[in-house]
Amino acid sequence: MGEQAEETVTLLLVDDHPVVRDGLRGMFESSPGFRVLGEASNGVDGVGLALRLDPDVVLMDLRMPGGDGVAAIAELARRGARAKVLVLTTYDTDSDTLPAIEAGATGYLLKDAPREELFTAVRAAAQGRAVLSPAVASRLVSRVRTPASAPGAEPLSAREREVLELVAKGSSNREIAKDLFISEATVKTHLTHLYAKLGVRDRAAAVAVGYDRHILGA
The missing domain is CATH 1.10.10.10 (Winged helix-like DNA-binding domain superfamily/Winged helix DNA-binding domain)
Incomplete structure (x- = not known):
């Protein structure tokens, strides 16, 4: 697939906090090159929407009532979804990071990532490249x-x-x-x-x- 800057990356937002979804939607919709196709408040709904809307990238929270992110990531992989999953969470503990990546997530970013880092990560994920925030990568390296x-x-x-x-x-x-x-x-x-x-x-x-x-x- 080409890497032209003008290619629009389509997104699905999965997070149980409406204010987080609103903030992400506003951020991406105000930036050229991104289009938000839909939102879900839990992993189960996220899987259903991802399969129906076929986004390039799913931005997935991990800890949500009514269906957590790791289970949703594993289910999307099992169902053969085309979407790449980029975990976006406030948690950076090993117990969250490793299961999410092993379940099939393309990458893992913390919610305090700068806007440009988030945009770059989403584009990289859409192209199938592994994305680890510097903080997560350094913690993984020191751990292993x-x-x-x-x-x-x-x-x-x-x-x-x-x-x-x-x-x-x-x-x-x-x-x-x-x-x-x-x-x-x-x-x-x-x-x-x-x-x-x-x-x-x-x-x-x-x-x-x-x-x-x-x-x-x-």
């Missing part, structure tokens, strides 16, 4: 860093690097297998090996360390 992830550790093979790059784009094991013409079992083997080399235990941590060590984004 171990002696095995120090410079000089065993380098990734070309295939492991390809797998990691696809993980960073938010691809599932099934999608990675399809893209690289290998089996899902082989994808899991590559992931096991690259986790060991990076000294991490999950996808989000692998992406964070990948950026930290300049394996990604080089």
Whole structure:
């Protein structure tokens, strides 16, 4: 897909606070290049609207009564929704961050992110790029860093690097297998090996360390 600046990114806002939704809608609608297709106050309604309206990006709160964000993200992935999910929340604890990203979120931003950072993140998410706010990324890196992830550790093979790059784009094991013409079992083997080399235990941590060590984004 092209990267022309004039391409309009369509959005769905999912948050249980009307004032937050109003603020986000006003911010995006006053900026060229964005269009808000709809709003939902919980994860269940968010999934239904995302499937019906087919937005490019869903801005998803995590903690909502009547259907939380992580469950909604997992359901959208299960239903094969095209939309990329960008978590926008006040919480940055590991217990929230990792499940959201493992469920299929493309990225994670805190609600105090500057307007331009939010706009940039939404555009990146629409293009399928992983988005972690600097605060979240640094916390993940410090949490997962171990002696095995120090410079000089065993380098990734070309295939492991390809797998990691696809993980960073938010691809599932099934999608990675399809893209690289290998089996899902082989994808899991590559992931096991690259986790060991990076000294991490999950996808989000692998992406964070990948950026930290300049394996990604080089």
